[in-house]
Amino acid sequence: MKQLLSASLVKKSLASHSWLGLCVGALMYLVCLSGTLAVFHHEWERWEQPNIEEGVTLAPEVLQQAYADAAQQIGETHDIVIGLPVGDSPRTTISADGEGWFVNADGSLGESINHGWAELVADLHIYLHLPHNWGMIVVSILGALLCGLIISGFLAHPSLFRDAFSLRGNGARMEQVDIHNRLSVWGTPFHLMIAITGAFFGLAQFMGLLVATAFYEGNTEAMLEELYGGHPHVEQSASVAQVSKALTQMPDIAPEATPFYITVEHPGEEDQFMLIGAEVPGRLIYAEQYRFTADGEPIDHVGFSDGAAGKQFIFSVYRIHFGHFGGLPTKILFLMGGLALTIVSVTGINIWLHKRKHRDAINNLWAGLVWGTPLALVAMAIIDLYVGVASVGLYWLLTVAVMAMAQWLNDEARTRFGLQCLTSAALVVLVLCHSLQFGWLTNVAANSMNLSFVVTALILLWWARFSWRREQGARQSSVAVAQAGRA
Structure with a gap:
């Protein structure tokens, strides 16, 4: 491969790779770290409220009464969503x-x-805590730029595959380079998949305009109607949607499908109707949607599972991007891939900082952001447990405060060591607070999350101690060399 690429192309690719990385480095880190956590979004929700009854399938008539009570309490609204217990979210919600x-x-309504903390993390990943319309576009652009980073990274390092298993530990910069390059090579298929699907979410509206212009004479409504099924024509029907009747017909309509949500559109109005979303075995689509009148009579299904290939792809992007398929093994693989991409984002900036050969505020602020973000997230989880609020403003206030502290310390090693130890301690405090709040739990998901916090705290503490000792050893060696040179 090295012979196929000219020295000029390699040099230009390296320059573009560096500038792209610098432009998106901090934002990419936040998106990758929060995205890694978001893989277990349903488990975080169950951890936040672990005492809820799980795995209970309500009889259709009981669910009907629950819906009627909720609809009366909610009043006028655009739609009402009923979540059915399934898989990693075994709870009924309205x-x-x-x-x-x-x-x-x-x-009865309980x-x-x-889910304040889980939503805080998800909102950081999907929108970077920006207004949603703009935030999704920004994050999608980051996905597109990540594609550029991956391609330029390969072109800039023609010997990547040859050195796929080399790791130099002699020197901070070389170690960071090797970690960056090795994780980039091993994780390329996963990274590309995440980048492409991530870019799709926010850029879909622009792609929709192009498709509407090319195939629908600019009529976006016609395009959306074909894609989402449009609004079905329904006659005046029951004032309270017959959820139970629709649900009891699903085994006959789609015996292989597993319903996991029901949406009542325009409840109480003359044109109200119901959507039952169901998982289809062996398919990556988020859901096939089966439509019913408010009286519970079947209308049709939208065709996400057996429609055009493009339609099926569009409704498979969500599960592919977040790893919500294949159960726990897939989530663990996505966790590992997400952590690798997070480390790649961090080491990329670290390499640039080492190459500058001088220190300034950027070094301090970067260390504060990298290690202050996990601490701020854990602190928000503790606050949410006792106050019931996960404030975006408070999260950023904590993060900025930590970055300011890092600037005041003016020592990256001390900043890293201090924040790693604080985060480790905060994780243990979080588990203790959760145990005091909810007592001994039978919730497997919540117990697993608490166990993962303790393991992470121990690993982080070990890493902080190891890194600090190595840093101090390197400093003493540098002083000894300098003294020998003066002698």
């Missing part, structure tokens, strides 16, 4: 307009849904 409840086994 929600609308940001308000929702868990449903008890007897059909505890209010409060």
